[in-house]
Amino acid sequence: MTTAIDQFRLTGFTLPSDFPVTRKHVRPPERRSEEYLKNYDTHTLFYDCVYQPTKRRYLFTAPRMFNLWPVFRDALRINGHPARVRRKRFPKYEQAVLLADEGELRLSLGGTDHLIETRLDRSDDFAGLNCIATMNKNNRVEWITDWARYYVANHRLQGVVIFDNGSTDYNIDDLRQALVSVEGLQRVAVVSAAFPYGSNDQGTGWEIRPKFLQPALLNLARTEILSKARAVLNVDIDELVIARDGRSVFDIAAGHPNLPVKLPGHWAYPAEGTDGPVGHAAHVWRADPSKRSNKKWCAVPSGLMSRMGWYVHHIGGELFRFAKEPEGMEVVHCRATSTGWKSTDVRFRLPGSMHRDLELESIMARDFKATTS
Numbered sequence: 001m002t003t004a005i006d007q008f009r010l011t012g013f014t015l016p017s018d019f020p021v022t023r024k025h026v027r028p029p030e031r032r033s034e035e036y037l038k039n040y041d042t043h044t045l046f047y048d049c050v051y052q053p054t055k056r057r058y059l060f061t062a063p064r065m066f067n068l069w070p071v072f073r074d075a076l077r078i079n080g081h082p083a084r085v086r087r088k089r090f091p092k093y094e095q096a097v098l099l100a101d102e103g104e105l106r107l108s109l110g111g112t113d114h115l116i117e118t119r120l121d122r123s124d125d126f127a128g129l130n131c132i133a134t135m136n137k138n139n140r141v142e143w144i145t146d147w148a149r150y151y152v153a154n155h156r157l158q159g160v161v162i163f164d165n166g167s168t169d170y171n172i173d174d175l176r177q178a179l180v181s182v183e184g185l186q187r188v189a190v191v192s193a194a195f196p197y198g199s200n201d202q203g204t205g206w207e208i209r210p211k212f213l214q215p216a217l218l219n220l221a222r223t224e225i226l227s228k229a230r231a232v233l234n235v236d237i238d239e240l241v242i243a244r245d246g247r248s249v250f251d252i253a254a255g256h257p258n259l260p261v262k263l264p265g266h267w268a269y270p271a272e273g274t275d276g277p278v279g280h281a282a283h284v285w286r287a288d289p290s291k292r293s294n295k296k297w298c299a300v301p302s303g304l305m306s307r308m309g310w311y312v313h314h315i316g317g318e319l320f321r322f323a324k325e326p327e328g329m330e331v332v333h334c335r336a337t338s339t340g341w342k343s344t345d346v347r348f349r350l351p352g353s354m355h356r357d358l359e360l361e362s363i364m365a366r367d368f369k370a371t372t373s
Contacts, residue, residue: 013049023065049105061217072096093216136167139237148179154248155241159229164191242359249263264295267287283335335350
């Protein structure tokens with residue numbers, strides 16, 4: 001029985017719609033597609049502000065600030081006085097640290113003072129646990145509970161942090177209540193993170209991809225919520241880590257804390273003619289030849305490479321190539337188990353040639369209920 005289910009929202013700040021300064025663009029005018037302009041986040045100043053008493057600091061987690069940094073730096077006040085804040089820049093997110101005793105934070109913008117909501121550090125909640133950090137938007141609740149049960153049964157999962165990016169098909173309290181039914185989970189946090197996700201169209205060359213939210217939230221998990229976890233696996237709801245020798249991916253990561261576990265990925269598909277979206281159980285087909293999906297990882301938050309930052313498909317940039325792929329372990333990426341951010345015409349496109357995979361049939365029959373939805 002789950003012993004502790006939590007639900008909270010991030011304490012971010014969005015600039016007023018009429019504020020004269022907005023985040024600068026990361027693409028030249030000729031590269032700003034309709035998709036890019038619709039989804040680029042121009043107004044979120046930061047996603048979250050948490051007070052960490054043991055470190056005597058406030059931690060701000062933000063999109064890339066660019067030209068908004070001086071706005072934030074000059075506007076920040078603690079107990080009515082200007083605050084000295086230290087900036088940490090990464091390729092797709094930023095964090096800022098204010099060393100201070102707990103007090104009242106405000107932003108003085110254009111002659112108006114705005115109270116900054118803060119929250120207290122929750123890292124003790126997940127201390128010593130095998131955890132997953134993931135994002136969700138409108139994925140079906142039964143998919144999520146089936147996915148969690150899979151990881152409890154096959155990898156000894158103990159804790160889950162789900163960042164919900166504005167689901168509209170259900171209230172996140174419904175998701176929280178459903179996860180109570182997952183035997184073996186000790187801690188779950190469903191965190192409301194209803195900020196712009198960013199553009200899905202492709203960048204070119206050295207352009208910064210305008211998808212700041214997910215990397216920022218992964219590193220909020222790394223530096224606060226899951227900072228004391230035994231190990232953290234980064235997978236989506238539609239991704240299943242298979243270990244053919246029965247090992248737990250968390251045990252492998254914990255055994256080598258300074259080097260993440262690198263997990264190769266391959267796509268799995270439902271049968272031709274299936275109406276998507278559809279749950280994991282339908283995904284018993286592989287492409288001929290097998291099609292790779294992006295790599296994922298499992299890591300110890302305090303490990304050496306983890307300190308270089310967590311990203312969706314790597315840790316530590318180029319150094320990630322030195323991480324080892326455990327023999328007999330892969331991520332099965334279920335092509336049609338998603339209702340989130342990508343268009344359905346891309347998500348549910350099947351390859352020209354497929355074969356029914358006996359290994360996937362066995363896994364799905366063992367761990368998932370047969371479903372057509």
